[in-house]
Each structure stands twice: as structure tokens, then as C-alpha cells.
Amino acid sequence: MSIFHDHKKLFTAASLLFGTLTLFVAVIPSLYNQKNSVPLYGAIPLTEAQEAGRQIYISNGCVGCHTQQVRNVDMDKTWGKRPGIAADYALSTRKSIWQNAGTLMGTERTGPDLTNIGERQPSQDWHLVHLYNPRIVTPQSIMAPYPWLFEVKDKAAKGDIKVAVPEAFMKGQKGIVVATLDGLNLVAYLQSLKQVKLPDGTPDPKFLYKKEKKEAMASAAGVEPELNGSDLYAANCMACHQQNGEGLAGAFPPLKGSKVVLNDDSEIMVAIIMNGYNAQEQYGVMPAVGTNAGLSAEEVAAIMNHEKTSWGNNAKKVTVEQVKKLMELAKATAPVQ
Structure with a gap:
């Protein structure tokens, strides 16, 4: 065939072939998805600060270690309440014809998935400390620190x-560490990452390959399952209050020896877990962990009993029934959002 002896014809044919493949395999499906995927009701576009933080996220290569996709497998339940769908990314559009920064789904989980990090960890104080040096709040972390997002000053200025x-x-x-605008914008972006609830009446996509649960086995045997307070504490509280319960000076209060934890009247403790807390200037604002995570009375009771009997604490345990009543009271007195 003469085409193989004519480099112009050969390269022209190859270019047409790859151009056609690109058109039908990448471009047309992409345009189709963009046209047929609309944002979920309740999805909120990024603010100017959050969009600036998104660009910081991109420029620092965060997508190399963190995904933003909840797959439809059981092990991904940790990262979201449902598998991701196309509509979750409908607000993520290209910045220009040359800049493909539409979605940041990622391909590796060297670090945890961030799809719902705004719900799992809404605390600005925690994110800032974590970005300055992850080992401060998570000693085992292998994440790199980002000190260039902060300044060290002799005296903090107003604001x-x-x-x-x-x-x-x-x-x-020596001095006081303060966050730069880039650092604050990055945290604002991370706080914005929340999985939007599907409209009422819409069935949630199912997680596949479900594992047999100990709770189901215990129920079948007629035994009331006992929740592991230590595991629940690790999943919901340890990031701030630390494994040893000593918190972090100036950021997160200690639970070891805490008057709130040791008090036999647990009304305040339940209210703090469910509604959050912002009454002490020396500590950051605590988010409404129990409400945000949708913790049940059984889970809250297990966490409280772990805290009341750990690190040298020796307080009276609570029952699930007591916690149920206190949760209702906390709900009635919760601040209006």
C-alpha cells in the first residue's frame, strides 16, 4: 500500500483516526453528560472565597492524594451516605477551553476521601491546625504540612x-501563627464539600457487596448488640479531643478530668454533642457533631460512656433511655440555624 511509503498520507490518516476516536469517545459523551446532568436541588454554587480555595487545592496537588467520589461499594460508606451520581458534579465546570478543572474526583486515596468532609469535620480551627502540620492532631498522618499558608507574627492584628x-x-x-487568605480560602472550600441529600421520594443508590453485620447476627440470636464506644469516639471525636482525651491547648478542650464529662447530670454533655458549643474564648467553636453525623441515642450513649470511663475518668454511666430524653431536650433548645 502506497500510504506506508508516503509519510504525509500516513500522518494525515493517523491524525484523522485519533481525531475521530477522541470526538466519539471523549468529546461527544462529555457534552452529552454536561447537557443531561443538572445540579441537585439544594446544591449551592461555590462562593468567591470557596472558588479561590478550590484553585489553591488544585495548585497544591491535593487531588493526588484525596478523592472526591463515593463508589457504590460497602467500604465507601465511611465517606458518604450514598454513592456519588453525575448530578453531584454538575456545578463543576471548566474554567476555560484550556483549563480542565471541572471535577476533582481523583484516583488515589493516600489520604481519606473528601466528598463529605464539610459534614464530617466542619471545624475551621481543626482544618487550620491540620494544614499547618497534620501530626499535631493526627500523630500517625503521612500528609505533608503546608506552612506557607500561614504567617508567624509577633502580635496578631485585628481580624x-x-x-x-x-x-x-x-x-x-517565636510568635503567633495566623492563617493567610490562601489558607482561609482553602479551608472554606473544604468546609463546602458536603454530599447533597437527594430530593424526597428519590431512592438512594444502593451500596453493593454489603458485609454481614454483627448487629444482625446478634439480633437473630435475641441479644441486644452492644456498640463499641471506643470506635465511635475514634470516628467522631478523636480528631479534636485526641486519643488520650487531653485535647489541644488553645484549640480543643480536654475530656480527661472535664467537669462536664464527670458530672452525673449529663444534660449539658448531650446538648454539646448534639448542638455544638461556642462559649469559651480559649477554645475554637465545636460543631454539632451528633446532629451532623446523625448519631442515634445508642451511639451517643456509647460515646459518652467511653469518655466517662477513660483516661482516669470514673463517672457514672448513662443509659440509652436517659440519652433519648436528653436528646429530645437538646433538640428543643437547639439554636435556630
Whole structure:
């Protein structure tokens, strides 16, 4: 065939072939998905600050270690209440014809998935400390620190957001650590990452390959399943209050020896878990962990009993029935959002 002896014809044919493949395999399906995928009701477009934070997220290569996709397998229930669907990414559009920054789904989970991090960890204080040096709040973390998102000042100016960095992590520097605008914008973007609830009446996509649960086995045997308070504490509380219950000075209060935890009247403790807390200037704002995570009375009771009997604490345990009543009371007194 003469085409193989004529480089112009050969390269022209190859270019037409790959151009046609690109058109039908990538471009047309992409345009189809963009046309037929609309944002879910309740999805909120990014603010200017959040969009700026998204660009910081991209420029720092966060997508290399963190995904934003909940797959339809049982193990991904940790990252979201349902598998992801196309509509979840409908607001993520290209910035220009040359910039493909539409979705940040990622391909690796060297770090945890961030699809719902705004619900799992809404605390600005925690994110700032974590970005400055992840080992402050998670000693086993392999994530790189991002100190260039912060400044060390002799004195904080009006409006500065101070970061509670322990002296051991200051590397000999003296002063007060404050977040830069880039750092605050990145945190704003992370706080915006929340999985939108599907409209009422819409069936949730199902997780596949479900594992047999111990609770189901216990129920079949006629035994009331006992929840592991230590595991629940690790999943919902440990990131701030630490494994040893000592918290982090200037950021998160200790539970070890806490008057609230040791009090036999647990009304305040349940209210804090369900409604959050913002009454002490020396600590950051605690989010409504129980409400955000949808914790049941059984789960809240297990967490409370773990905290009441750990790290040298020796307080009276609570029952599920007591917690149910206190949760109703906390719901009635919750601040209006």
C-alpha cells in the first residue's frame, strides 16, 4: 500500500483516526453528560472565597492524594451516605477551553476521601491546625504540612485568625501563627464539600457487596448488640479531643478530668454533642457533631460512656433511655440555624 511509503498520507490518516476516536469517545459523551446532568436541588454554587480555595487545592496537588467520589461499594460508606451520581458534579465546570478543572474526583486515596468532609469535620480551627502540620492532631498522618499558608507574627492584628500550634511544632520560631487568605480560602472550600441529600421520594443508590453485620447476627440470636464506644469516639471525636482525651491547648478542650464529662447530670454533655458549643474564648467553636453525623441515642450513649470511663475518668454511666430524653431536650433548645 502506497500510504506506508508516503509519510504525509500516513500522518494525515493517523491524525484523522485519533481525531475521530477522541470526538466519539471523549468529546461527544462529555457534552452529552454536561447537557443531561443538572445540579441537585439544594446544591449551592461555590462562593468567591470557596472558588479561590478550590484553585489553591488544585495548585497544591491535593487531588493526588484525596478523592472526591463515593463508589457504590460497602467500604465507601465511611465517606458518604450514598454513592456519588453525575448530578453531584454538575456545578463543576471548566474554567476555560484550556483549563480542565471541572471535577476533582481523583484516583488515589493516600489520604481519606473528601466528598463529605464539610459534614464530617466542619471545624475551621481543626482544618487550620491540620494544614499547618497534620501530626499535631493526627500523630500517625503521612500528609505533608503546608506552612506557607500561614504567617508567624509577633502580635496578631485585628481580624487575624490565630492557629493554636503547640510550641513543639514551631521549630524554634517565636510568635503567633495566623492563617493567610490562601489558607482561609482553602479551608472554606473544604468546609463546602458536603454530599447533597437527594430530593424526597428519590431512592438512594444502593451500596453493593454489603458485609454481614454483627448487629444482625446478634439480633437473630435475641441479644441486644452492644456498640463499641471506643470506635465511635475514634470516628467522631478523636480528631479534636485526641486519643488520650487531653485535647489541644488553645484549640480543643480536654475530656480527661472535664467537669462536664464527670458530672452525673449529663444534660449539658448531650446538648454539646448534639448542638455544638461556642462559649469559651480559649477554645475554637465545636460543631454539632451528633446532629451532623446523625448519631442515634445508642451511639451517643456509647460515646459518652467511653469518655466517662477513660483516661482516669470514673463517672457514672448513662443509659440509652436517659440519652433519648436528653436528646429530645437538646433538640428543643437547639439554636435556630
